[in-house]
Amino acid sequence: MSKPIKKIIIAGGGTAGWMTAAALSKLMGDSLDITLVESEQIGTVGVGEATIPTLIFFHRLLGIDEAEFLTATQATYKLGIRFENWRRVGHQYLHGFGVTGRDCWACGFQHFWLRARQLGIAGDFGEYCLERRAAEAGKFSHLPNNGLNYAFHFDASLYAKFLRQFSGRHGAKRVEGKIDQVKVNPDNGHISSLKLDNGDELDGDFFIDCTGMRALLIEKTLHTGFESWSHWLPCDGAVAVQTEAVEPPRPYTRSIARESAWQWRIPLQHRVGNGLVFASSYQSDDAACHQLAENIAGVPLTDPRLIKFQTGRRRKQWHKNCLAVGLSSGFLEPLESTSIHLIQQNIVRFLRLFPHREISQVAVDTFNREAEFDMERIRDFIILHYKVTERDDTEFWRYCRNMRIPDTLSAKIDLFRETGHVNRDGNELFVDSWQQVMFGQGLVPERYHPLVDVMSEEELRGFIQQVSQQIDGSMSQLKDHHEYLMDTLQKKAVAGVGALS
Ligand code: FAD
Numbered sequence: 001m002s003k004p005i006k007k008i009i010i011a012g013g014g015t016a017g018w019m020t021a022a023a024l025s026k027l028m029g030d031s032l033d034i035t036l037v038e039s040e041q042i043g044t045v046g047v048g049e050a051t052i053p054t055l056i057f058f059h060r061l062l063g064i065d066e067a068e069f070l071t072a073t074q075a076t077y078k079l080g081i082r083f084e085n086w087r088r089v090g091h092q093y094l095h096g097f098g099v100t101g102r103d104c105w106a107c108g109f110q111h112f113w114l115r116a117r118q119l120g121i122a123g124d125f126g127e128y129c130l131e132r133r134a135a136e137a138g139k140f141s142h143l144p145n146n147g148l149n150y151a152f153h154f155d156a157s158l159y160a161k162f163l164r165q166f167s168g169r170h171g172a173k174r175v176e177g178k179i180d181q182v183k184v185n186p187d188n189g190h191i192s193s194l195k196l197d198n199g200d201e202l203d204g205d206f207f208i209d210c211t212g213m214r215a216l217l218i219e220k221t222l223h224t225g226f227e228s229w230s231h232w233l234p235c236d237g238a239v240a241v242q243t244e245a246v247e248p249p250r251p252y253t254r255s256i257a258r259e260s261a262w263q264w265r266i267p268l269q270h271r272v273g274n275g276l277v278f279a280s281s282y283q284s285d286d287a288a289c290h291q292l293a294e295n296i297a298g299v300p301l302t303d304p305r306l307i308k309f310q311t312g313r314r315r316k317q318w319h320k321n322c323l324a325v326g327l328s329s330g331f332l333e334p335l336e337s338t339s340i341h342l343i344q345q346n347i348v349r350f351l352r353l354f355p356h357r358e359i360s361q362v363a364v365d366t367f368n369r370e371a372e373f374d375m376e377r378i379r380d381f382i383i384l385h386y387k388v389t390e391r392d393d394t395e396f397w398r399y400c401r402n403m404r405i406p407d408t409l410s411a412k413i414d415l416f417r418e419t420g421h422v423n424r425d426g427n428e429l430f431v432d433s434w435q436q437v438m439f440g441q442g443l444v445p446e447r448y449h450p451l452v453d454v455m456s457e458e459e460l461r462g463f464i465q466q467v468s469q470q471i472d473g474s475m476s477q478l479k480d481h482h483e484y485l486m487d488t489l490q491k492k493a494v495a496g497v498g499a500l501s
Contacts, residue, residue, distance in 0.1 A: 005205045005321075005355050006033055011179060011194060011217055012210030013038025015048055015156055016326020016343045018163035019058070020208055023347045025170035026062045028354070034172040037194060037202060041178060044160065045212055045327065046305060047240050049266045049273045050078060050253045050337035051151040053097050054429075058344040064166070067492035072162040074269040075154035076249040076485060079135035081336065083440060085257040088390040093440030094252065095336075096132030097149040099432050100125060101467050107449035110435050111420050112463060114448040121461045125439045128464075130471050132436075135252040139478035140485070147474060151337075153253065153266045153273075175202065179211070182221040190321040191217060206355070207322045215328040218314060222322055225315035226330070232383045232405060233311040234396070235261070235333050239288050240275040240305045243298035248482035255335060256295075260396035261288060263295060264334065269485070271301055277333055280308075282396040309333070311379075317371045318364045323350055330375060335385060338378045341429065345374055377428040380409040381437070388413065388441040413443065420445035 008024060010017050013036055021036045059069060069075065080096035087093070101109025109128065116122035126132040131149055134140060141148065164174065177196035185192045193203040209217035218224055230236060249267035256263045261278035276292040283291075289304050313330035317323065324330075325346045332338055349370060353363040387405050391397035405413075408425070412434065415421055422434045455463065479487075 003205060004357055005359075006031075007204045008032055008034050008206050008208065009194060009202050009204035010034065010036040010208045010210055012036075012212060012326070012328070013160060013164070013174070014044035014210060014212055014326060015160055015340060016212075016328070017208075017210035018160045018167060019340075019343050020210060020325050020347055021167040021172045022062055022163040022170070023058075023344075023351065025167045025172040027351060029171040034167075035175055035202060035204070036167070036172060037175040037177055037179065037196065039178040040176060044157065045307060046156065047238070047273070047275060047307065048156050048334070048339060049268070050081075050153050050264070050334070051340050052337055053149045053151045054341050054344065055151055058348075061348075062166070067488055069154075069162065070152075070485070071489055071492055073152075073154035073158040074271075075152045076267055076269060077140045077251045077481060078151045078153050078253060079131045079140065079148070079251045081253045081255050082135070083255050083257070083385070083437075086255070086262075086385060086389060086391075087440065087442045089393065093436070094126060094132045094135055095433055095436045095440065096126065096129045096135055097151060098129050098131035100129040100132075100436060104451075106451050108420075108422070108435070109467075110422075110439075110445070111449040111452050112455075112460060114420060114445060115452045116460055116464050119457060119460070121457070122464050123468075126436065128467050128471065129432075129436065130474050133471060133475060134478055135250070137475070137478075138248075138250060138481050139475065140251050140481040141478045143474060143477060148478070150251075153249075153268055155268055155270075175200075179216060182217055184221060188320070189222075191221065205321065209322055209324045209328045210326050212327040213309060213331070215314070215324065217322050218317070218319065218324040218328055222319050224319045224324075226310075226312055227315055228310055228312040229332075229379055230311055232379070232403065233333055233386070234279040234281065234399065235277045236308065236310060237280050237285065237288065238275050238277045238307045238309070238334075239285070239292050240273070240307065241292060241296065241303070242301045243272045243274055243296050244301060245270070245272050246298045249485070251481040253337065257391070258291060258295075259283075259394045261291065262335070263292065265297075269489075272296075272298060277335075279396060282394070313372065313375045316368050317346065318350075318367045321359060323367075325350075329371070332375065332379055332382055335382050336378070336430075336433075338382075338429070342374065342378070346371060373426060374429065376406070376408065377425060378430070380406055380412065381430050381434065383409055384413070384434075384437055385441065388438065388443050390442055413438075416445055417443060418446055420448050 084092040181195040254265040260282035266273035278288040386400040
């Protein structure tokens, strides 16, 4: 039987480590002794600057003031991702963070839209999504009743610094040092302490592995195993560079498909984050660096940084008295900015199943099953972008088009193609996004729901117009994104930082 958990050691101080320290210290700091160890000499992965709307819930849970966060991390608002050249070269669509149109009880808006489109009385599918329209128009505002879904782009190193200060105020301790050895109790196989290069030893009841791709505790020590997904997601490298901004920040991430790669552009207040995610079987490191350098807009502020990765999941994200959070738990490439979401999912799931008295194997198994489900569904969504494409101009795209895909994804694609329906599997993260990306990538259902034919053409026209007018009404309340952001920061500056969260 394990002993009560009082002393928590967090190994690693990247985004994962500091998000974990912030949540545990704020929510359970009174009953826990929390120490984070990190090594400046090793540093962090240095990327991971685009998020999805769930981050707002994490910040609310912690009581983080949004304007304070925006100021501290040079953040901008994000309403979606624009996919350029993904369906075919020259084509683009925007995956916006909101619902498209209005569903009725029996069938989704896409069925009404499909018929209206056939009749020539509807515009593009995306025109009926407020967030997509706002993003394209460069607009933003907070609307009443959370009427506009949004996320952020932020500077990853400033975010870690911000959360480090936050965690410190809530009692988390920080230790600087390089972990040299992870000691294990031979009686039960639990981790007992971390030995640092200066000879210090940190003992604890529970250890959270946030050491990034090194996975020092969960893999190098506990050998929990890794399931590779590289046959479905062949990209295995990235080169990243920061540049000066050459235009006001757009409220969306750009994802531009290239011959054997794709490029991101993430606009912050003070600079732009750029990167090229590529498959090394099709493109060398040098060629990737060269391609990125050829396609950046502003003056580079940093040297290109090469990052190698493997997509897949750790077979057990919680094992014995060790939990993996962040890159140590596995990695899905950043196409839909989902890694930070998975960090917060693991943190919140751990808090719900927190082993107060002892580590329950049922809780551990539940955690691992749920974490696996989350990752697999997001994995399928990301594979969709590669698989459903008209591109066949390079070997890379021909591989993607023809590759076998997971059965779960095949079923989703077939269901949509044959019936126009998207099934939400359990509690999976993406719902409306599936339709936006399926339509965006060129997948068109063979038929729409027969219920739609109950409406006359006039009624259908009226319904589609109503949806449009509602979006027009919301659009008229939005401001220019950059001006709104500057205004928010200015108001915060005038009010002073105030009571820190
Ligand atoms: P790291 O940042 O690598 O931190 C590891 C920490 O462990 C560091 O503090 C390091 O010093 C410490 N450490 C390691 N070994 C030792 C040791 N021996 N002793 C002491 N300390 C040690 N996610 C998104 O949500 N959106 C994105 O847009 C996005 N883009 C990405 C682009 C790329 C190319 C990649 C590779 C990832 C991207 N991600 C993105 C993922 C995101 O970057 C990570 O999920 C996030 O940064 C968390 O990383 P981490 O904290 O797990 O690891």
